[in-house]
Amino acid sequence: MSVRFGLQAKFLAGMAIVFVGVLALIGLMWQRQTSMQEEVSSLGRESMRELVSDRLKRRGESAVAQLADSLTNPMYYSDLDAIGNIARAAMRQPDVAYVIVFDPQGRIVHDGSGDIPAYGQPMNDPFAFEVVSARSPHTQSSDRIVDIASPIMIGDQRLGGVRVGYSLAAMRSDEDRATQAMRTRLDEIARRHLGWIALLGAALLALGAIVVGLVQRTLVRPIRQLADVAHEIESGNFEADAPVTTRGDEVGDLVRAFGRMSSSVARHDRDIRRMAYSDALTGLANRLAFRESLDRRLLQLRGAGRQLALLFADIDDFKRVNDTLGHDAGDEVLVQFANRIRETVERMGGEGAMLARFGGDEFVILIESVLSPTGNHGDVRTAASRLAEALVAELSRPIVVHDRQVFLGTSIGITLFPEDASGSTMLMKNGDIAMYQAKVAGKNCHRFYSRAMDQAVERRVRMEQDLRGAWERGELSLAYQPVYSLADGQLRGAEALLRWQHPEHGAIAPSVFIDVAEQSGLIEVIGPQVLRLACEDTMRWQQAHPSADQMFVSVNVSPRQLRSGDLPRQVATTLRDTGLEAARLHLELTETAVIGDEIHASGLLARLRASGVKIWLDDFGTGFSGLSHLRRVPVDGVKIDRSFIADVLRDPDDLALTTAIIAMAHSLGITVVAEGVEKEGQYAILRERGCDLAQGYWLGHPVSASDFSLLLA
Incomplete structure (x- = not known):
């Protein structure tokens, strides 16, 4: 049975040889280095640093304590001039880098400068946190600064504190001079022993060459071969051939394991590329x-x-x-x-x-x-x-x-x-x-x-640019379409409609520019302005015509305004500033705007209704949910879309649907408004079916605020 002389055993044997050689060399150097070690130990730099630092700390703590006492009265009376004089006097002391006087919250009261540029700002340096929270003298230090702080107290009351930063530059200078002197003496010692060190260095160099040759042959060469293969893999060649070996030691095991790993990496690369270039859901290319x-x-x-x-x-x-x-x-x-x-x-x-x-x-x-x-x-x-x-x-x-x-x-x-x-x-x-x-x-x-499409996109971009600031330039205005009661024919309110008179293109259709405002986010700026102006005009009508104190104004709210969640606050602020009664304001939202996030919308609408504002669902019947939506969304009224009213005289289905909407809404206690009434017959049949309110060109066109005031007169 053969005994395996592994890599670890080879390395330990080599290290043992090196260790014996080093011990022999150290033994030769030991006597020659004794005197140098004694001189170096006597010139310890750390001892001097600790001595000087301790002296600076004691002197600084005493000075800062006195400075805190002298600042008590000026801080109590907030006398910035006196505080500045004391701080500047302290700044003139030797080694003082800065003086900072601060209040109990850590805000800077004075820094010794003339104009105090940092006055009132919080201290945000690394020492600040412990300084503000310290209830007694506190010392911190870094490589360049010793920061000593002391609270300023009057009885048990903490008026603030003072910090003094002492520069360690002078101490570092002393240390450098001492170090230079020590280095000069060591150089003298080194020159005396240079011959011995050269001899020992040569011996170590020879021994190192032997060790390097051994490591080169047994470790470096095979590892370099593996590194070359790894470089190929890194450059994308995952099929590179790993080196083959018959060695029975750990390096041989490593080479064989590397070969198996290379094959595994190539396989996984194929899988990853397939994943990176395909869509996970559909399996299509991405x-x-x-x-x-x-x-x-x-x-x-x-x-x-x-x-x-x-x-x-x-x-x-x-x-x-x-x-x-x-x-x-x-x-x-x-x-x-x-x-x-x-x-x-x-x-x-x-x-x-x-x-x-x-x-x-x-x-x-x-x-x-x-x-x-x-x-x-x-x-x-x-x-x-x-x-x-x-x-x-x-x-x-x-x-x-x-x-x-x-x-x-x-x-x-x-x-x-x-x-x-x-x-x-x-x-x-x-x-x-x-x-x-x-x-x-x-x-x-x-x-x-087509090229014309680029022009259409450019026109839309230009329109968005022109729409920015259009309200401030007076290009946007409000028109009011009257809303009448079908029961008695009396004027009950008005719907506020936004109009844009472009200086070059004339009147821009609302269906065009409102869509641009909605998609660009400008509606979140224009919407609150429309709401405020409509409430202000309604208040002016009520003041000019006391009989119009029950007049309402309805304002359209975009889906983007509803999603922002800020609508209740905007409405409350507008009603407070204009003085309009909440019940006189009706907000109109499209059914599709509410459907997107019904839970969020229902919560906002409930808050608005709780304040007294009325909520109307505009374009009712055109959304996806139909009449069932009324059960889940808190509204006060619905406006039947004009597409149903237009054919109510000749289309039995539209008449039946309109009648059903009116009956369903009334059963839920909801007001019904018909928009787009343009014929007398439409007006008559809607009144017959019990519709509450109506608006349209047969009843009245949208007019300016002043012309609407004439209608009230």
Whole structure:
């Protein structure tokens, strides 16, 4: 049975040889170094440092205690001049780096300067915390400063404190001089023993060479081979061959283990790359894989006369699925959508088509022009259009999730290479723009990118820029549409409507600029201004016409204002500042704004109603929840959408639905308002069915605040 002489045994044997050699050399040096050690020990630098530091500390504590006593009266009477004189006098003392007088909360009262730039600021240096909390003299130190602090007391009352920082520069200078003297003496000793040290150094060098040679042969060489392989792996070559050895010691075990690890790393790299380039939910390629593939395709196609199309598909109203059915249902919808898109692309996308999910509910498809039987490349625009139409039709079919049918759809934007752009970044940007235009066009359709779309985006950006500050420039104003009682025909209130008179483009439609304000966040600035002006105008009407003391004003609130959670505070502040009675203010919210987060919205609306403000649900009947929503959302009134009122005379279904809304609302004690009344017949039938209030062009157009005051007169 062979005995294994392992690496550890070899190393211990070598170390034993080195140890014996070192002992022999130390024995030779010992007598020669005795006198030097005695001289070095007698010149201990630390002893001098401790001595000087202790002296400085005692002197400083005594001085700071006296300084605290002298500051008692000036601090008690807040006499900054006296405090400054005392602080400046202390600053003139030797080795004093700073003097800080502070109050009980740690704020600086005086720092010895003329203008006290840090007055009232809290001390934030590393020593400050212990200084502020200390109830007795306290000393702290660093390499450069000894900080000594003392509280300023009058009886048991703590008026503040004083800190004095003593510089250790002078002490360091003394230490340096002493050190230099000690170094000079050591140099003299070193020169006397230089011959012996050289002899011993040569012996150690020879011994070290022997040890290095041994380590080089048994350790360094195989480890270097492993390092070379590791470098190959680091550079991406995971298939690099590990060195092979027949050694039976630990290095041999290490080399063999490294070989197994290299194989494992290569296997895991393949798995990681697959994970990094695929979407975890759908298994499709992700954004990174798609972008790299697109860049490769563009390099191959550039100059080859071939075309390429990108289709950006975004699910319409997908957020509604997450909000109403939950995120698990949303994930299931995404998986089903991905499967339908994959099947359609495989069927119609042609050779070389690629599908990826960019995250969320956005999918991107790449298709190329293919060779026809005659040898010509097919028209990629036609192929993209056919694929987009097929996708719109396929994704319009209902999806069954959690035993419920979900009807969605998709908006698709298409951009072409090289017609629209020659680079991947611009192509992807153009695809996003085209997809956005498909949503603007009504969703569930496709649109090709065009230069005019860039202009539309630019116009929207310019409109957002012009809208900033429009209120301050006087371009935004309020118009008021009268609201009448159907029972007696009396004027009961007004709806405040925002109008924008652009200095160059004239009147801008509210449906245009309010959408821009909502998406850009400007509505959170404009909304409170509209609310305040509407309340101020209503107060002016009441003061000018005492009979109008029961007039109300209704103000529209955007979904963004509702989500911010600050609406109750804004309303309370506005009512307090303007003096308007809370019951005279009606806030209008769309049904879809409330549906997004019903729990949050219900809490806010309950707080508003508790203050006396009335809540109306605008555009009622157009949302997803219908009449059942009234059971869960605290509202005082509903406004039947004008789309129902328009056909109430000729469409029995609209009449029946309007009648049902009125009856249901009245059964819940909710006021009903009809908007868009433009014919006398509409007015008559609504009054017959018991509708409470109405507004529309037949009753009155929106007018300025002064003209509305004439209506009251």
